[in-house]
Amino acid sequence: MVRLKKITMLIGGVAMAALLAACGNIGSSTGGGTTGTTTNQSGVQTTGQISKSEYAGVIKNGHYLTSNARGLTASTINNSFNLNSFEGGLLNISKQFYNPANYVFQEGQYLSSSTLRSWLGRKSKNNPEGLNPKDNGKKDNSRKPIYVQSIEEQDFMQKNGDNLSLKGITIGIAMNTVDYYQKEQYGATFQQSISKTAMQEYGNQVAEQVVQRLRKTHGISSDLPIVVAMYVQSQTDNLAGGTFYANTQTKTASIDKWNKLDIVNKVFPLIGASSKDFASNDSKSFQNFQSQVQNFFPTVADVTAQAQYQDEKIQGEHVTITTQFYSQTEISSFTNFVAQVAPKFLPSGVPVDITINSANGIQAFLSRDSNDRNFQSHIFTSY
Structure with a gap:
């Protein structure tokens, strides 16, 4: 099934760097030249898989x-x-x-x-x-x-x-x-x-x-x-x-x-949509999540989400929260709070990720696979 891309471009770069560093699961391939459909190149290796649902990649001469x-x-x-x-x-x-x-x-x-x-x-x-x-x-x-x-x-x-x-x-x-x-x-x-x-x-x-x-x-x-x-x-x-x-x-x-x-993207909260819209219930749940988050900090500026549907069934959701932080402890407390309330309101059984932004860029990232209930989080520190 088609699902949302789980991470932003920055997170994707971090994940790729981690993938290339997974030297414990690298397989080697040596030779020279390309003939037919066989790649036979000197120094070619494959990376390990970070999960069973993700591909191993190709490394040549130590580089991706x-x-x-x-x-x-x-x-x-x-x-x-x-x-x-x-x-x-x-x-x-x-x-x-x-x-x-x-x-x-x-x-x-x-x-x-x-x-x-x-x-x-x-x-x-x-x-x-x-x-x-x-x-x-x-x-x-x-x-x-x-x-x-x-x-x-x-x-x-x-x-x-x-x-x-x-x-x-x-x-x-x-x-x-x-x-x-x-x-x-x-x-x-x-x-x-x-x-x-x-x-x-x-x-x-x-x-x-x-x-x-x-x-x-x-x-x-x-x-x-x-x-x-x-x-x-x-x-x-x-x-x-x-x-x-x-x-x-x-x-x-x-x-x-x-x-x-039959794939459709929706932006939450829905504006002007009728109750007959197949995404209306998901939008209402998101609005409840939005209210919880906005009440936590007086400076939360924006909470939005993008959801993808195939055959009118949700496939995944990407949430973006924009706020202003004044200390590392605020970032940590807010991230922990989001991790607690998100499972109550955001869709289950599909991948969901949450990016927390401020004027200084990405401050934290949370994600959950389709088979999980709880979110894993990472806070980006300045040191």
């Missing part, structure tokens, strides 16, 4: 093996909410096809930044590989919009003796329902709406082209499983990220069938 298109997604996705839900959601979709118990995660190695930037551009005489339509020269709603906003690759490996073999790829394709553009450089920003039908039809065509191009890429076999996941960005002013609306897996150069995904 970064993506060949590192930073591209962050530079093309329009805000942090979309970035987190796109990257985290894509990994969760991958887990449905590549079990972390059997596969090792590798950052994308087959599509480079230059290749993907070319693909994300408009098709033209100078850029025949562009996946977005040719510019028709118009400056109003009759212009051809940018449909495809970003593409991300994830590779999934299995050990084969001393080597890592490529056994599957996931491709995430982020689409727009609103294209933001300027009529002149440094001028005002305008919006062009794209209908859901037009977006999906264009996305289906793009997905087919991407799969066909991957099949022609050196190192990717003609029958390698390729998962394609289609994502729609939320608008830039939306406090909830976008969602994945379809996925598929293919072992050929074509896509025969799409699996539709």
